[in-house]
Amino acid sequence: GDSVTQMEGPVTLSEEAFLTINCTYTATGYPSLFWYVQYPGEGLQLLLKATKADDKGSNKGFEATYRKETTSFHLEKGSVQVSDSAVYFCALSFPNRDDKIIFGKGTRLHILP
Amino acid sequence: EPEVTQTPSHQVTQMGQEVILRCVPISNHLYFYWYRQILGQKVEFLVSFYNNEISEKSEIFDDQFSVERPDGSNFTLKIRSTKLEDSAMYFCASSEVTGGSEAFFGQGTRLTVV
Numbered sequence: 497g498d499s500v501t502q503m504e505g506p507v508t509l510s511e512e513a514f515l516t517i518n519c520t521y522t523a524t525g526y527p528s529l530f531w532y533v534q535y536p537g538e539g540l541q542l543l544l545k546a547t548k549a550d551d552k553g554s555n556k557g558f559e560a561t562y563r564k565e566t567t568s569f570h571l572e573k574g575s576v577q578v579s580d581s582a583v584y585f586c587a588l589s590f591p592n593r594d595d596k597i598i599f600g601k602g603t604r605l606h607i608l609p
Numbered sequence: 610e611p612e613v614t615q616t617p618s619h620q621v622t623q624m625g626q627e628v629i630l631r632c633v634p635i636s637n638h639l640y641f642y643w644y645r646q647i648l649g650q651k652v653e654f655l656v657s658f659y660n661n662e663i664s665e666k667s668e669i670f671d672d673q674f675s676v677e678r679p680d681g682s683n684f685t686l687k688i689r690s691t692k693l694e695d696s697a698m699y700f701c702a703s704s705e706v707t708g709g710s711e712a713f714f715g716q717g718t719r720l721t722v723v
Contacts, residue, residue, distance in 0.1 A: 500651075540652075567626065591707075594667065595654075596654035598654070599652035601649070601651045
């Protein structure tokens with residue numbers, strides 16, 4: 497079945513470090529891909545998305561590129577800040593097929609000052 | 610900025626009791642969803658709701674679960690007789706359009722069944 501696998505956390509980095517959170521997916525068909533973020537005490541927020549192969553989603557300095565050949569959607573940021581500390585969820589959906597979003601387990605990110 | 614709000618933020622209940630988790634979706638949204646995340650596991654889709662009826666549900670959403678939109682603003686998830694394995698974070702979401710991908714999520718209700 498369709499699924500998302502992302503790297504286990506927690507990930508701990510120092511401020512201004514480079515961030516990569518790996519995400520791969522298994523899907524029948526051509527999903528849209530997403531990264532959601534959950535800051536402490538808040539709900540899940542859509543961070544960025546890509547709807548087709550080679551698209552790059554970007555927001556708040558984060559980027560992820562839809563790689564069909566490697567079925568990946570890795571999240572990157574060049575210089576993280578303490579305020580980026582949160583849980584990050586990779587996800588997919590088929591907007592023209594059904595209603596649900598399929599999430600990964602989430603990766604907790606700690607940024608040290 | 611409009612947001613989805615959920616109450617309570619944390620609910621503790623005894624096994625076998627009924628619980629109702631409440632959500633106020635964004636006011637002009639038409640599609641509503643419940644997801645849950647058991648600790649350390651994936652966020653899982655439970656159910657979607659549109660036009661006062663369930664449009665899709667997962668295999669998790671068995672007869673113990675029900676959803677309702679009792680008035681113009683609330684969207685509730687009821688668990689009829691809670692089990693220990695129902696302990697999880699429950700997220701409500703709403704969207705203007707179908708497909709779920711543009712959904713806005715609430716902050717979650719942590720349900721602990723003891």
